Amino acid sequence: MSKNVADHYKTLGLPETASAEELRSAYLALVRLHPPDVDADKFREIHAAYQMLNDPLIQAAALMKMTEPPSLEAIVAEAQQSICILPKLTLLALGDAE
Amino acid sequence: MASRKSKTRKQRGRQAPRPVPVSSMAATRNSPEKELAGLKPKPASNERVEDLAVFSNVGREQLSDALKPECTAVMEALDAVVDGDFARADERLKEIPRSSPYADWRLFVRGLGGFYAKDFETAKQNWQRLDVTRRPARIANTLYSAETLQTLDGFAAPPKRLVDGAKLLLHRSNALAAAKQILSVKHRDSEVLFSNSQVAMLQNFRDDFRQVDADFVAKVSQACVYLACQQEDPNAFMLLKRSVPGPAHDPRWNLQEFLFLGDFEYVEEIRQATAKAYIEKDLPGVAQFSIEQKNAIASLMFLELARRLNADQSGMQFFVFSDPPDYKAIEKLLGEAIKKYPANQEAHKLLFDILNAQIESRRRQPKAEIEAAEKRLIEAKEAYVSAFPAAIEISLELVDHYFETDEHDKADALVKQLTSQRLDAPLAKALPWKLKVLNAMHASRKKAEMSLAREALAIVESLWPTWLARTWLPFLKAALELRAGNQAQFEAIDKEARQVAGTSQVAGDFMAFAAIQQMNVPAAVIKPYRETIAKYLDSVEQMPLSDLISVAAFFWDLTRSGLEHKGFRLQAAKVGKAICLRLKKGETVPYSSEFVHASCLCAGRGYWPNGNDAKQPAWAETLSKTEPKVGAVYLRWLTNLSYSGPTLTIYKPLIDAIQAAAKTEKDPFYRYLLEQTALSANEAFEEFKRSRSSSMTSRMFGFGATAGDDEEECQCEQCRANRAREAKRNSRAAKRSKPAGVPKPRQPMFDFGDDDDFDNDDFEDGVDDADDETEIFDHSADYLAAMTRIASLLGPEKMSSFVVQFSQLTNDIDGASPAELLRKIAQVFKRFDLPHAEAVRFLRTIGQNTLEGGTAEFENVLNDSIDDSIDDSSEALLALPQQPVPQQPMTAEERKAADKQRRRELEKKRRR
16 A cells, blocks of 8 residues: 555654755665665665655645644743853944943 | 644634734833843954954954955854854854964854853863953953853953843843743633734734844744634734744745635635735745745645635535536636646646536536536646656546547557556556557548458457457457448358357347447448347346346446447446346346456446445445455445545445455456555545545534544444444434423425324424524525534435435426425435424525525425425414414515515625
């Protein structure tokens, strides 16, 4: 039976909203893990999934899926852990003399 | 958080979103961050010109030409740091030699990278080496002090106001507090996810912090927009859309708005405008997408618009008085979708459906329009084959069409292209054979070309597919002789052909007639043969079943090879339906390959005698278990029905059996058929499962339903029996709970015959409900609401049959009077044992919509029907003296006035 898009994403271990770069990175990583001379079946499966998902139409469909919104709590928590990068002029003004 | 699925149902039927005014947005305020963001570096009295040049044009003018590139490198590296791209900053600073006066800036930027990564040790190592008298050192010391509360070794304490300001900015103290405040707003209504007050708070937040912490503000703002998109109330999104810049791929939120509006009704024009804005203005500027991706996105947007338009309008098609869908608009959108991305298969498929629907709805359209639609269908198929050269079925259809229209060059080219691809499909492999058969048939048109026809038939013999019986070939040869005027030769070959084939007289006659028709034998010569066939068809009930089976098996061969002759459909239908009816009545027939082929014909054309039920009859279901090819042919027919999904769920085990059988089947035709059917039926099954949760289906099944209603009901025998028992129990309980003193039931409104199953309680409810509900029905949405109620009463399985019967009703009403129509509609309701209340509701709905169209006659008939039924029930009237006196039929003037009044009310409602 032919696999559907969701199955292909599952093969690559990605969510259906993954970007083209994420797709490529996941594909390359998996291909390194399952080279064709070692695990031909798995390689074929990964390659087929990548080829399918690399189809612009499927990528476009993934983009147009309404997804759950990014979590505001997670954004705030992440911001709490990091230092704010200052604007250039503000940064330079911190070097003003007394 | 409310899931998209559950809220979608509620959003359906909403009016277009109207944003509230923005006047109450954030007031202009001055926060400390805003002031800090406004800070500009002031040159110190002893500022070196190299440092001054980094932030001042005056300094740059004074700088020597040799140092200018290094200064530019520092400025660009600082820009890269602000963008968070430290690698680019490092790369840019490589050009600066250690001996350069800008070497300090290089050290500073490197330290800054460590600092922002909270690696204060690295920062310190770099910054400790800076010249304390210069600006990089002073900045580094301020940052270091703000974060670690210590100065760099050997550095003086930086100005307190600067350290405090840096602390405030670096730790985002206020920004985080403001963001948390937005988050902490509690909503009384659980449906609200982002309120208008939060919109105002977000505006203040953006106003205060976007200049100093653009990245964080952008992330929070965009998350808020996405959150606003998840709720029913569109105001928050509409407000935010204007003030919050979107992500890189959707800078003006047009794509998001397009998706968001998909949950609302009556917004198609706004949605189209949004799609246009995104495709024409935003998409060309999006750098992250390739041209193909952009075209694919645009194509999908057009397809989505077309789908929605089609779904909204075809939902009405089941109803006799609805306007036909706006095919032109749908076609235009699909044309755009295909133009943008020719490999958009779904767009092609929908276009085929739309064009086929136009061709099939002959009742509604003039002949010229039908012909134009047929022409457009061919063009659409050509476009499809051009985008998908390996598309067998469409290519084969095109080949047939080209032959019908004498476009042999095009047919030859297509056959050549298909055969060059070495496709697996047996029909594609058999194309050269079919081409020669068609060539022979075509050449037989002219007597002068008889030799060409004979040559073609000779080649046909060598190309005959292995999966097709060869028995028909001699009949074709015989027919060619008849066409050539060689009666004696015809009879000799025909006799021999019958002997070789071992067919019965009847089957032989049908085979001969088909060949004679295909070989263009003149009408005068063909007449006796036609009369023989007509006699057979008139007496199918009396003919031996085995003869019918043989004929049907031959017809199946014609069907699968696509060589049907004129009048084939009528003949096949008569024979097929007769077989099905007799098998249903219990007549038996010995099992044979002919029987299997005959069953394939019946299954492939849906000649079931069980009304318009999409389900297989019992004998076919049993046969499908031992002969999955029959099941496969049936499933192909079923999946082509417009509303096959619910029935398909019953046949999931059959799909699995077909899939398994494909692996062992030896006949290449059936192997391919089994494989492809399993594939397409599985896809259709999955699609149906998906669509159950999608908007259209939720409208059909989900109105007023609870969340649990969306769950798929198990269709196994056990569960269905349990459900039936449960329904019966509920029905009995409801009757028991009826209060005492209920008057003797009146007669139903329509004459439903003497069916005892009709629940007269329902009739009472129906009249009451109808009285209550009359004013509610006025718009097309009510049709859907009525259908939804019916769907919930019938369940998915029966609903599909109901829809089939109802849509067939729309084809049978040409010239019918309103009274006749009412009777027919009522009969359908009765057939499905629907409560009388539903019939009354539904008919009133139809009546009102008809009135809207300008005629009051229907309403009159409806009133008359109700009155008649009440008049007839004299017993009920005696038992209920308080019953209102039935309404008298209106005069023409009264009718006009009522019509006018109703229109006025409708207009008022619409405005509201």
